[in-house]
Amino acid sequence: MATSVLALLATGFLPILGVRFAWVTMHWIAGLVLAAAVLFHVVRALVWLEPSSMMVWPADLRAAWRATLRALGTRTVVPRPGKYLLLQKLYHHAIALVLLITIATGLVMMVKVDTPFWTRDPYWLSDATWGVIYVLHGLAALTSITLIMVHVYFAFRPEKLWLTRSMVLGWITGPEYAEQHDPARWRIAGRSAAKRQAAAESRGAAD
Amino acid sequence: MNLLRTDTNAWGQEVLLGISWDLLPWFVGAGIALIVGHALFKALWEPAARRRLDRQPGG
Secondary structure, eight states: OHHHHHHHHHHHHTTTTTOOSOOHHHHHHHHHHHHHHHHHHHHHHHHTSOGGGGSOOHHHHHHHHHHHHHHTTOOOOOOOOSSSOHHHHHHHHHHHHHHHHHHHHHHHHGGGSOOSSOOOOTTSSOHHHHHHHHHHHHHHHHHHHHHHHHHHHHHHSGGGHHHHHHHHHSOOOHHHHHHHSOTTTSOOOHHHHHHHHHHHHHHHHHO | OOSEEEEEOTTSOEEEEEEOGGGHHHHHHHHHHHHHHHHHIIIIIHHHHHHHHHHSTTO
């Protein structure tokens, strides 16, 4: 997903910045790869993962309020989050909205591109409608630049490196789970908990 | 600075082409502002707030 997004940004924005190359075919192929990756993610998240862990709950708002108070110098206890922090959830929803807009408008724009599967039809929609689609596609693409910059920044912050590792490798250690998350809000099934605990212990022994 | 790109079609009507690419530096700038703002907050504000809390009674 990340590779296809970077390929889309490069093939979409480099020509605007004056780099001339045959970008259209690369762009729509990367777009189809992203669409497939997003579809896979949506199905996996809805069927095999817990969609509720990405929903914003009142407890998230209370924790965020307390974290804000503490950052402003008020002594208070900030409860640990479930699987994700409020800002992580909000970021996810923002990037999801942006990517879904680019994918939906991009798929419609494919009508104007010759592919091995069909011949282009630029008159499928009115000029005004095409204009709105291009505005939405461009606005979402520009917004994705800001969001990706922030995403990369947080991935490299020293205190977030354990999260970056979890994004790449798909696991966190037992001590990280115990320290950073509320087990009551992020329950791990017995079998996988035992597996993770064993893995954490072996890593702890290795350390 | 224009927010939208427009052109005139064969019938002299103004048609919408898309978002203006003049906005690109603003979106990059917003990203830089968020990053610098957060980095400054973590480097300057947060340690100062922690020191204030440590000085309070019971801290």
